[in-house]
Amino acid sequence: MKVENILAKVKNIKKEFKKREIPFVDRHTHTITKYTKSFDLPKKIVFGEIPIEKPSLQIIQFASNVPFDEIAITDHSYEIILSKNTKETTQIQKNYGEKSLDKYIEYTEKVKRKYSKTKVLSGIELKVTSLKDFDFLM
Numbered sequence: 001m002k003v004e005n006i007l008a009k010v011k012n013i014k015k016e017f018k019k020r021e022i023p024f025v026d027r028h029t030h031t032i033t034k035y036t037k038s039f040d041l042p043k044k045i046v047f048g049e050i051p052i053e054k055p056s057l058q059i060i061q062f063a064s065n066v067p068f069d070e071i072a073i074t075d076h077s078y079e080i081i082l083s084k085n086t087k088e089t090t091q092i093q094k095n096y097g098e099k100s101l102d103k104y105i106e107y108t109e110k111v112k113r114k115y116s117k118t119k120v121l122s123g124i125e126l127k128v129t130s131l132k133d134f135d136f137l138m
Contacts, residue, residue: 003062006062007062007065007066010062010066011066014066014068023069023070024066024068024069025068025069025070025071025072026059026063026068026070026071026072027070027071027072027074027121027123028072028074028125029059029060029063029071029072029073029074030073030074030075030076030125031057031060031073031075031111057111059071060073060111060115060118060120061115063115063118064115064117064118066118067117067118068118069118069119070118070119070120070121071118071119071120071121072120072121072122072123073108073111073120073121073122073123074123074124074125075104075124075125076124076125076127077124077125077126077127079092079093080092080093080100080101080104080124081100081101081124082096082097082098082100082101083098092104105122108120108122109122
């Protein structure tokens with residue numbers, strides 16, 4: 001299906017949400033996973049440059065075109081935060097080590113500025129079912 005057709009269908013869904021006074025939001029969008037290269041970062045990074053035109057953000061671009069009322073970047077904590085109890089699983093962890101979370105926050109701020117037409121929230125999916133789930137931070 002062409003992007004234009006998908007866009008039209010989603011805009012119709014948005015209209016239905018609005019009729020029912022339901023915000024049109026997506027609060028669970030991943031930009032990185034352990035199965036990808038994170039931000040598709042090369043091994044050497046030019047200081048201050050983090051590419052934000054990558055396939056992982058096509059959904060943010062799409063949401064901006066609809067436009068969604070808001071969309072959230074909600075990546076897994078264990079794929080961003082690198083502490084002594086976690087193993088490097090993503091390229092961002094390999095590139096930035098313990099500064100991965102700081103770089104991730106910088107990245108999400110750049111995304112917010114780039115797609116300012118839609119409110120972009122940034123967060124982390126903790127997948128907390130018990131306090132034991134925080135062991136990776138110790």
